[in-house]
Amino acid sequence: TPLSHIRNFSIVAHIDHGKSTLADRLIQSTNTVADRDMKEQMLDSMDIERERGITIKAQTVRINYTAQNGEEYVLNLIDTPGHVDFAYEVSRSMRAVEGSLLVVDSTQGVEAQTLANVYHAIDADHEIVPVLNKIDLPASDCDRVAEQIEDVIGIDASGAIRVSAKTGQGITETLESIVQNLPAPKGTRDAPLKAMLVDSWYDSYLGVIVLVRIMDGVLKKGDRIRMLSNNSTHHVDRIGVFRPAMTVIDELGPGEIGFLTASIKQVRDTRVGDTITHEKKGTEDALPGFKPSQPVVFCGLFPVDSAEFEDLRDAIEKLALNDASFSYEMETSAALGFGFRCGFLGLLHLEVIRDRIEREYDIELITTAPSVIYHIHMRDGTMHELHNPADMPDLTLVDHLEEPRIKATILVPDDYLGDVLKLCQDRRGIQLDLTYAGSRAMVVYDLPLNEVVFDFYDRLKSVTKGYASFDYAMIGYRQDNLVKMQVLVNDEPVDALSTMVHRDRAEARGRAMVEKLKDLIPRHMFKIPIQAAIGGKVIARETLSAMRKDVTAKCYGGDATRKRKLLDKQKAGKKKMRQFGKVDIPQEAFISALKMD
Ligand code: GDP
Ligand code: MG
Numbered sequence: 001t002p003l004s005h006i007r008n009f010s011i012v013a014h015i016d017h018g019k020s021t022l023a024d025r026l027i028q029s030t031n032t033v034a035d036r037d038m039k040e041q042m043l044d045s046m047d048i049e050r051e052r053g054i055t056i057k058a059q060t061v062r063i064n065y066t067a068q069n070g071e072e073y074v075l076n077l078i079d080t081p082g083h084v085d086f087a088y089e090v091s092r093s094m095r096a097v098e099g100s101l102l103v104v105d106s107t108q109g110v111e112a113q114t115l116a117n118v119y120h121a122i123d124a125d126h127e128i129v130p131v132l133n134k135i136d137l138p139a140s141d142c143d144r145v146a147e148q149i150e151d152v153i154g155i156d157a158s159g160a161i162r163v164s165a166k167t168g169q170g171i172t173e174t175l176e177s178i179v180q181n182l183p184a185p186k187g188t189r190d191a192p193l194k195a196m197l198v199d200s201w202y203d204s205y206l207g208v209i210v211l212v213r214i215m216d217g218v219l220k221k222g223d224r225i226r227m228l229s230n231n232s233t234h235h236v237d238r239i240g241v242f243r244p245a246m247t248v249i250d251e252l253g254p255g256e257i258g259f260l261t262a263s264i265k266q267v268r269d270t271r272v273g274d275t276i277t278h279e280k281k282g283t284e285d286a287l288p289g290f291k292p293s294q295p296v297v298f299c300g301l302f303p304v305d306s307a308e309f310e311d312l313r314d315a316i317e318k319l320a321l322n323d324a325s326f327s328y329e330m331e332t333s334a335a336l337g338f339g340f341r342c343g344f345l346g347l348l349h350l351e352v353i354r355d356r357i358e359r360e361y362d363i364e365l366i367t368t369a370p371s372v373i374y375h376i377h378m379r380d381g382t383m384h385e386l387h388n389p390a391d392m393p394d395l396t397l398v399d400h401l402e403e404p405r406i407k408a409t410i411l412v413p414d415d416y417l418g419d420v421l422k423l424c425q426d427r428r429g430i431q432l433d434l435t436y437a438g439s440r441a442m443v444v445y446d447l448p449l450n451e452v453v454f455d456f457y458d459r460l461k462s463v464t465k466g467y468a469s470f471d472y473a474m475i476g477y478r479q480d481n482l483v484k485m486q487v488l489v490n491d492e493p494v495d496a497l498s499t500m501v502h503r504d505r506a507e508a509r510g511r512a513m514v515e516k517l518k519d520l521i522p523r524h525m526f527k528i529p530i531q532a533a534i535g536g537k538v539i540a541r542e543t544l545s546a547m548r549k550d551v552t553a554k555c556y557g558g559d560a561t562r563k564r565k566l567l568d569k570q571k572a573g574k575k576k577m578r579q580f581g582k583v584d585i586p587q588e589a590f591i592s593a594l595k596m597d
Contacts, residue, residue, distance in 0.1 A: 001074045006255045007182045008076045008097035008213070012121050014111035014469060017103050018133040021165035022174075023061070023079055027244065029171045030063045030075075060198075060211060060257060061244040067179045075178060076257040078198070080117070087473065088325075088345070089199070090117060092273045094124040095287075096198045096213035096257065099182030101174070102149070106132040106162070107139040110152050110437065112411045112469035118153055127182050130160035131174060136167050152437045187254025192283040193217030193276070197227070198257070200270040202321045206238070208264035209246075212276060213257050215287070220251045224279040225262065228286045229271050233279045234262035267324045295327050295343025296404070296474070297350055297453050298387045300368035300496060301357070302339030304587055308363050309338045315361035316340055319353060326353055333390070335494050335580050336366060341388055347453055366587045368496040372450045375402040375477050389498040392484045395535060402477040403500075404449040407432065409442065409471050416464040417441045423463055427451035428502060446475065450500060485510055485539075487517070487593075488531040492581040496590055506532075510540035513593050520589040523547035528583055 013019040063075040078097055080090045094100070100121040104114055121128055130149055132142045142162050149157040161177055163170035199211040212219070219225075223236045240248040241258040252258045264270060275286045303312045316328050327343035344350040350370060357363055374386040377399045386392060408429075412420050424431070424445045433444035447456075452472065460468050485506055487497035501509050510532030517530050521544060528544040579585075 001253075001256070003187060003255045004184050005071060005073050006076070006185055007073060007099070007178050008078070008185055008255070008257060009099040009101060009178060009182055010078045010080050010094060010097050010121070011101045011103055012080070012114070012117035013103035014105070014108075014113040014117075017105040017108065017111075017114070018165045019079070019103055022101070022103055022131070022133065022163065023077060025165050025168055025171050026063060026075075026077065026175065027061060029168065030065050030175070059244070060242050062241045062257070063243075065175055065179070068176060073179050074256075075175075078257065087116070087120075089272070091120045091123065093198055094120050094126065095273075096196055097124075097126070098185055099127040099129065099178070101178070102128050102130045102153075102155075103133050104130065104145055104149060105134050106142045106145045107134050107137050109145050109148050109440070110411070112409050112471040115153065115409065115411075116471040116473075118155075128155055129174075129177050129181050130155065130157045131170075132160050132162050133165055135162045135169065136164040148437060152442075185255030187214065188216045189218060189254055191216035192281055193219060193223075193225075193278045194283045194285070194287070195219060195252075195276040196287050197270055197272055197274040197276055199272060200264075200267050200324075202267055206261045208261070208267055208270055210260050210262070210264070210270055210276075211257070212252070212260060214252050214254050216254055216283075217278070218251050218253050219260065219276075225260075225276050226279045226282055227271070228275040228277060228284075232269065234264060236260050236262045266321055268320075270324075272324070295325065295345060296449065297344045297346055297370050297372060298341060299344075299350060299370045300331055300333065300336065300339050300341055300366075300388070301354065302333065302336040302366045302368070302496075304364040304366055306337045311361065312340070312357070312363050312365075315357045315363060316342070319356060323353075325349070331388070333368075333495050335492075336368070336496050339366075343387070347457070364587075366496070366590055368590055369499050370453050371500065372404050372453060374404075374482065374500060377402070386500075389484050389500050390495040392498075392500075400479050401482045401500075402479050403482060405475045405478050406447055406449050406452060406472040407475050408445045408447050408452065410445070410460070410468055411437065411440050411442050412464055412468040413440055416467060417443070419463040420460065420468060423456075423459055427456060428505075447472075448480070448502075449474070483534050485513075486533050487513060488529070488533060488538075489517070489521070489585065490528045490581055490583045491531075492583075494580055494585070497593060506534055507539050510534075514540045514542040516593045517589060518542040518544050520592055521583065521585055524583060526582070 011019045011023060059079045061077050063077065065073045065075050067073055078093050080093050102118055104110060132145055134140055135142060146157040146160050149155065161170055161173050163174060194215040194217060195212040196215060197210060198213055200208055203209050219239060221236055221239050224233055225236055226233045238248060238261040239252055239258060240246050277283045303309055320326055320328060325345050328340045331339050331341040333339065344353065347370065354365060354367055358365055371389055376384045376386050378397055379399045410420055420443060424447065427447055428451055429445040429447045432446055435442050457470060460470055481503040482500050483503050483506060485499055485501050486493050514530045514532050523544060523546065525546060527546045530542045530544060531538045532540040
């Protein structure tokens with residue numbers, strides 16, 4: 001296909017504004033997929049993505065479109081993830097295309113992720129076509145939303161296309177606008193090969209599949225290629241495109257998007273944003289902006305049943321094959337035994353991985369409190385990264401601690417503004433800005449990441465009845481008065497419940513934690529003190545009183561089968577517990593105890 005007849009684009013939108021539905025309609029109306037093969041949300045492939053209605057991995061599809069001018073075009077759509085955890089994936093897949101459809105729900109208006117994503121598109125110099133979706137709904141107000149797009153984002157929305165991705169109205173106009181308003185890619189066929197590694201994932205039949213965008217040159221089956229980041233070389237054994245099913249073709253030329261396979265064993269060997277060239281007569285000129293994605297949230301994953309440790313290792317290794325942004329190393333905990341310390345891009349990423357281990361591998365897990373990476377500056381002038389509060393060095397050796405801070409942008413209807421400000425204030429936030437976009441307030445806060453990773457998003461949704469939207473970006477590290485708080489159950493420290501807290505909040509947090517634990521830990525035959533402490537000094541204390549817990553006592557003599565049934569039940573209940581010294585702690589306690597109400 002000549003460059004002039006190629007259009008590469010992505011769709012940017014806030015979650016639920018109709019990105020996937022619109023993608024489905026574009027695929028369907030161009031007969032890219034036979035009607036009988038069409039299923040909803042073609043591009044969202046993983047089960048968890050479907051259930052949660054989110055797209056995690058960027059997906060791509062090639063569409064052939066005969067425009068109204070009679071010419072044949074090739075349209076490549078890259079679908080980007082819509083959640084804050086995956087901001088890096090969004091920004092780099094944007095660099096593989098020249099334009100974006102900006103989809104805004106015309107019953108809702110601009111939201112925090114609309115802004116965050118459209119800024120990625122603007123950063124990547126995209127031409128942007130605004131699309132007002134859901135015009136079939138009575139609450140649709142296109143004029144208001146178009147005006148809001150102009151006010152808040154500052155792009156011309158007078159020609160915004162009015163669409164119902166549900167009924168198909170406006171789809172032809174959308175396709176025509178892609179052809180007329182988005183620029184064709186540039187590139188030179190005769191130049192040395194320069195391709196961008198956009199994404200990669202593991203396929204059990206084909207090995208690692210690499211999604212590429214060709215900038216210059218031609219990639220053919222049988223070529224020997226080289227990755228500029230590490231000079232590794234590979235033999236290309238397959239080239240193709242997604243329609244959206246994988247379809248093998250002979251070559252990919254400038255401006256095209258497709259995949260290659262080259263007997264690559266691990267996703268780790270392919271670095272997103274890397275430049276691919278030919279082994280011989282290649283380019284040395286790498287594409288700008290390459291940076292490997294870094295985990296920001298860490299937690300321990302331990303099997304409830306310690307006999308399942310090897311199964312857990314197996315599950316984690318398999319998942320890591322397909323997800324280079326997920327890191328892990330073995331961890332031993334005095335309380336929990338053998339497990340793994342895992343790093344994630346954010347809380348959603350953590351939940352997705354944990355769900356997959358529990359569901360696909362059928363391993364019950366204990367998840368320890370999520371933690372961020374602290375910088376520990378020692379008296380001797382060195383700096384260490386702390387991934388696990390349990391590893392906190394002796395305080396006499398420590399000069400000071402720094403924690404990561406984020407810039408959070410929250411859009412919220414006026415009525416809930418007070419609650420949002422209070423929530424941010426409670427989480428040690430510093431207000432940076434407060435402006436209005438129509439009847440919605442836009443607040444910008446500087447917040448410690450450790451106050452956000454846990455349940456900030458849930459709390460925000462609940463205090464605003466779901467009307468607030470949220471997005472964040474890292475700012476950097478800053479010093480603060482942080483201490484490690486330990487929890488002692490029956491006088492034994494439970495390392496898995498250790499957390500880093502701000503000194504001023506420690507008492508309140510400690511009290512809340514021991515009160516929660518008192519409710520979460522079942523009574524035993526003896527009295528159990530539950531304490532929170534900082535450096536050996538107890539700051540909060542509760543006592544769980546003793547109880548004779550003998551369920552069989554209720555069946556007066558006789559019935560042996562009933563007695564056995566009750567004992568089995570008790571055993572099953574115990575399975576979800578973990579023993580600490582003489583005390584059984586249920587797994588939910590590790591998460592619930594840290595929630596801040
Ligand atoms: P995404 O999160 O942006 O991918 O949004 P989805 O495509 O998953 O759509 C979110 C919800 O809005 C789904 O329940 C869709 O069926 C619905 N939806 C999408 N487009 C339209 C539309 O044009 N009209 C109506 N009434 N509903 C729509
Ligand atoms: Mg979607």
